Amino acid sequence: MVRNPVRLFSAALLATSLVAAPAFGADTVKIGFITTLSGPAGIIGKDMRQSVELALEHLGGKMGGIPVEVIFGDDQFKPDVGKQVADEMLKKHKVDFVSGIIWSNVMLAVAPTVTAAGTMMIGTNAGPHQLAGEMCSERFFTTSWQNDxxxxxxxxxxxxxxxxxxxxxxxxxxxxxxxxxxxxxxxxxxxxxxxxxxxxxxxxxxxxxxxxxxxxxxxxxxxxxxxxxxxxxxxxxxxxxxxxxxxxxxxxxxxxxxxxxxxxxxxxxxxYWSPDLDNAANKKYVGDYKKKYGKLPSFYGAQSYDGMMLIDSAVRAVKGNLKDQKGMIAAMRKANYASTRGKYSYNVNHFPIQNxxxxxxxxxxxxxxxxxxxxxxxxxxxxxxxxxxxxxxxxx
Amino acid sequence: MRARLVLLIVGIAFLALAPLVATAFDQLFYIDLLRRVMIFAIAALSLNLILGYGGMVSFGHAAYLGIGGYAVAILAHHGIHNGFLQLGVAVGASALVALVIGAISIRTSGIYFIMITLAFTQMLYFLGISLDAYGGDDGLRLAARSDLGGLVDLGNSTAFYYLVFAVMIAFLYLIHRIVNSRFGMVIRASNSNEARTRAIGFSPYPYRLAAFVIAGAMCGVAGYLFVNHTAYLTPDFMHWTRSGEIMFMVILGGIGTSVGPILGAFVLLLLEDLLSGMTGFVGQHWQLFIGLFLVLVVLFAKRGLAGLLPGAQRND
Amino acid sequence: MNAILFVEQTLNGLQFGVTLFLMAAGLTLVFGIMNMVNLAHGAMYMVGAYLAVAATQWTGSYLAGVLLALVGTLLVGVVTEVVALRTLYERDHLDQVLATFGLILFFNELVAIIWGRAALFSDLPQALSGHIELVTNLRYPVYRLMIIIVGLLVALLLWYVVTRTRLGMLIRAGASNRTMVSALGINIRLLYTIVFGFGAALAGLAGVMAGPIYAVQPGMGELILIQVFVVIVIGGIGSIRGALAGAIIVGMVDTMGRAFLKPALGALISPTAAEAAGPALASMLIYLLMAVVLALRPEGLFPARGH
Missing domain, CATH: 3.40.50.2300 (Response regulator)
Known part of the structure; x- marks a missing residue:
């Protein structure tokens, strides 16, 4: 279910990959999840990745009845690499959503790239003030917080x-x-x-x-x-x-x-969140995470889990018609899903209003x-x- | 030599046709990927001029990548989008900084030279981090790409690709001409034997300094292109690991060979992209394999990858 | 009060300096004798820290853990030398840089595979976790005092080995004329392996002592590596004396810069300007120092003889 196609590089392989590139229709929901997976900060990316995988498990591998495919990308903690991976998600994998991103500077390089390409971006950590203010976009949502x-x-x-x-x-x-x-x-x-x-x-x-x-x-x-x-x-x-x-x-x-x-x-x-926060969604998330990975999740993981659930709520609202972006934006604005932080709402800038x-x-x-x-x-x-x-x- | 020439032509033809193939198959990502690789190839080419031919192991070459980038981003931040003016400032500022760093560094040699060039770049890196007005560590977003009038539209992925491609080929040729000029002879001679260069009546210092400044200015152009490519700038452009990466491209490709740096940039960056995209153990620990690869290249391909190409033995 | 603070910061600088010295000693010896640039020296520091945590857990004793970690780092160093680095001595510095950078990536990932990417828990031994009142109002952590003492003892030991023993004589001879030493029937390869292992163990010792106060995580070696290069370049490559002097100078300059630069600047220029410039300048200070030293003395402060 979680696949990560091998990237090909030589001239000959490039040509064959172009020919062999499968044409995905609306029969899958493709999500590009970008985070830091290598280096010391890779520990954060791992927690996010595991939470995404757990979310997919809880969703039965489907969103609104359509199979989900998540492609993970490693930004190496560098804004320019993050942008390259985002381009790859958009232009090569042709994903329907981009999600993830730990660091503000990577986010500032990635989010405008994604939204300008007409694709939805669901941030699951960094919340730089530019994106909450003058650079806000209707295609950008976050399940985390504004940095301040x-x-x-x-x-x-x-x-x-x-x-x-x-x-x-x-x-x-x-x-x-x-x-x-x-x-x-x-x-x-x-x-x-x-x-x-x-x-x-x-x-x-x-x-x-x-x-x-x-x-x-x-x-x-x-x-x-x-x-x-x-x-x-x-x-x-x-x-x-x-x-x-x-x-x-x-x-x-x-x-x-x-x-x-x-x-x-x-x-x-x-x-805004803690493993001991008392609500059903959080108990399920924390309990199953602990069972599966043998330790407590962090807030990075909880946000990423919520990111998948938010996308699911939007896909369900438009009954799997991923072309209906207006419909998905309207659905996401309601934050109508069981968040690990409990009920919250979205502000005009698509940042949560929360405790x-x-x-x-x-x-x-x-x-x-x-x-x-x-x-x-x-x-x-x-x-x-x-x-x-x-x-x-x-x-x- | 003929085999090499054929390979060179095939390589150039491949790069010239790549956007057409990628567009035909609707795989535009490869245009971006190859463009990024070529920008690093330009940086590596410029480093090779001083490192490969002049024996000046600069461990701070990313400084000019950063200065070229900051020139564009700072001007754009203040609403000046004229691409020619930005290019002029990028080249001028890089050359000026290279002049200052070079004037002090070239007096030293060996490991001391490596370290002093590193030291200067570290200073610039920390300076970039503390430039609050220009985003500090968060960096600056380029509101608009450089405006090159009607010449090239940098917003057009393919047009930008061909601009980078043309610059790379032009620099390849330019460096070829420099190396084979009288000036280039002095640089190469001073690398192999400084005392002899002095004995035949040349003080190598001004020549080496001039080469250092030219290389800095060329890398400034790479920085100009890079910031337009990412549309984003951070002090990370100047991080010491970035200097290391550029250096490794040169060594990997084969120091002091004309196309070596380009080869090194392609192999290192594409291998990185390939391995980090794999699933399972390899994808999660791809740096382990890059590390092993670097060690093996040094142990078994003594003259870099260019040394493995046919006809390499007879070259210089 | 200010005098006390100054003494305390001097101790802090000294402690940072001797940690740098333990790393620098091995690096400068390997460079001076084998003419080898070893970027992977930081990896040995990391290996030492990890082995100490693992061995302490395994044996349940801090002392046994430390000893095992030192022996372990020495072995890792020897194996690395024999398998990968030995063939590089005759090569260009550039090849050495490339190969040892490859080794850094290799060791970082290897550690991440074995112990995971998360930082490991490592704590002070109970006996060393307290404070000691040196003079009135100056309480200093026992553990940090111990680092200073161990570092100075190692410096003394190194001085003795290099200047007073047969091994030291060979090391000095090997540095200035390797063919001569080989001609005298000395096994130069074995000598090199010993020196390399010894250097690795010293870096390991630095890592072992750093574990309880810093974060034990993959890549921890690179954070200190660049500073160690600054030390040996300022001191003069190949010289133990230079490494010690360079380490103390860098430790002091860095610590004092962090502590007193901002207030000092505030007295000279406006406080708001100092607020902005102080921390930036403090980060750059050791690099500035290196550039100035090299501009004035291109071979460092104490260039080794025979170079």
Whole structure:
């Protein structure tokens, strides 16, 4: 069912492949799913891929009665490769939908390419502000979030706590600055310092020494991937864990928790979803994922699972007539499917209006030595709208 | 030599006809794929001028890819879409940066040269990341491709393909002429024996610097084409692994051979595309096989892939 | 307070420096003696970190894990040398770069196949997880102090081996005149294998010690590799003394740049401009340093003799 045709390269093979290229009609729904599958970030892509495969299993391999074919593409974490893979999906595989994409810069290269070609794009992670605002498109939907919303929720939480002297750390690149901007949009208290570290930095001891010298009331960080693992271990090793409460976004998740373990205990994150979110769709997704792959899924996976379900809802609404794009867009705008986050709705810019929760890393079911799990503490935002939708000129 | 010539003609004919075949079979993706490969081939050709003939192992050649790209993207960001002006700025800026980097780097040699060129490119990379006004790490989207008047419409995939193809062939010829000129003789001589070059009355430094600047400017053209191809620019254009990739294309194809860099670009990028698209174990761990391939080429094809072509032994 | 902070940052710089030194020592020896550019040196660092995690889990003892990992990395290094790299010594630097880059891809994927792509959990041994109060108000992690001490001890040991032992004499002789050493009846191939394995084990040691504080994941070697090249180029290739000096300089410059560049710039130019320029400049600092050193001394600070 999940097929990935071999790409051919030599002149002779090129010609034969052209002749042999099968002509697919509306007898299959073709989805091109692009994510990062190689390199260190391949771990995120794997979680997304497994969730897509689980979604297809739950759908019985069909959407609206039509067999589904998903073609996976590896963007190698590079925008230009992502664009090439997208072109391949559109022009070679002639897919009906493109989905996936982890990184904002890859998304900014891929999404306009896909929508300009007249194909629908369902993003399942990156939500750069351009796509929520002036670059919004009726062919673009996302099942995730706008980048700023998650730090806005954390800013709101710290604002509600009435904290002052918060110490901010993020890598020195566009997303890092966006995250701190989002945080400061809601947090109005005093900021002890705003520190930008090197992208991909391994050692944070120098920053931690500076931090201790400032003696802040709380620390807020955005350090995704390996940077977060390193920071949390070093934070805990430096003995700061008990001293300054640590709040973060996109730093602790189900992918990094097994590597950080007890160094993450007590960590606060904000997020729109958590494995312990109590609804039927989520229980089914998390339960079956755990059964099939032996571990908890991450939010990357949940969004990708939702992406497939959203496409399914659209295909069913037009009764398999994939030519009826207007009909599919109208169906998707209703978000009429069982999302893992529970019921939500779409804003004018096709970004979700949804809840954001405060999560805490607590000891896992196996006790102190076990991998910690994220647990929902409370909802920070109910039906939150992103901060850019007013810039989107789309009319429904 | 005849066999080589025939192969060259067959290769050129194939590339010239590829868009027609792809269009006939409605497989337009291959036009994009080959266009991207040829753009990298142009970058590799320019590197070969200094690396292959001049012995200057620049581990920072992606810098000019980035500068050419930024020239277009920054001008376009400010609403200047004139493609000729953009090209002029791309070439000029690349040449200027190459002049500065070259003036300092060419005083060193061997591994020191490799590292100092890398160092400069790393600086440019981090500079790109911190250019907030131009997207920083997120990069810049090209609102419109370069406007080349009525000459070529870069929005037209096939027309753009033939432009890249023509530039590649022109550079191939240009480098051939440079290498076989008096100037080229000095460059090649300084590579094999610097002391002897000095002894016959040439100070190699200005010649080497000039070659370095020419190569930088040529790669700037590749950057100009590349940003128009992706319609998107990120500092990633200048990442050190990108410099490495361009270098590997040259080595893989055969250093100091005229068509080697083109061959290397085609084999490396198409193999990458082929393996990463496979299912199962190979597709998931395709870099394992690329890695093995590189090791095996070095161990068993001493003069690169061009060395395997007929007639290679008698060449230089 | 500021003096304490300065001392603490100096220790941080020193600790980063000695980690770089452990990597640089092997790289510079292999380069100086075999005339070989080995990009795959970072892979040995990664192998060391992975083996330490696996062996610690297997034996249940941190010390046994570390020892097994060192022996294991040494073996991996020796096998790599015998199978792939030995034939490259006579080749061009370019061939070496290409082949060893291929090895990086190979090892990264191999590790991903065996242990998966997710970062592994690796923790500090209980005994080393605390803090020590060096002077009033200056508490420093024991583990990081240990890294400094181990690094300096290794430097001392290397100095002793290279200058005072027969092996060291052969190494020095092999670097300056390999035909002469062969003519004297020394098995030069064996010597090379030993040096390579030794260098790999040192990189492995750096990886073993880095495991508990950094993320143990595929590709972890490349993050540090470029910085190590900067170190040996600044120090002068082939020179252990240069590697040590280069490592300490790079460690200090990088750490101090991250800690104090922004406030220092803020005093010179406007604070908002410093906000933008500080982090960018701090990231570039070591490359800037390398360019300046090479522009002034094209052979590095301590060029090895015989080159």
């Amino acid at each position: 919303s998650t730090p806005e929720a954390m800013g709101q939480h710290l604002q509600d706590l009435g904290l002052n002297d918060v110490y901010l750390i993020a890598p020195n690149y566009a997303a890092g600055k966006d995250m701190l901007t989002g945080f400061k949009r809601k947090f109005k208290g005093r900021i002890a310092a705003e520190v930008y570290t090197k992208l991909g930095q391994q050692d944070y001891q120098a920053e931690l020494s500076q931090l201790r010298a400032k003696n802040p009331k709380a620390v807020f960080v955005f350090l995704p991937g390996g940077m977060g693992i390193q920071f949390l271990k070093q934070y805990s090793q430096a003995g700061l864990r008990g001293q300054y409460p640590l709040y973060s976004v996109y730093t602790v998740d189900e992918l990094s928790l097994p590597a950080v373990r007890h160094a993450a205990l007590g960590q606060f994150e904000t997020r 954001y929760y405060l999560l805490k890393a607590v000891a896992g079911p196996g006790g102190a030595g076990d991998v910690p799990v994220m647990q929902i503490q409370k909802a920070v935002f109910k039906a939150h709208k992103d901060s850019y939708y007013t810039k989107c000129k789309m009319k429904w």
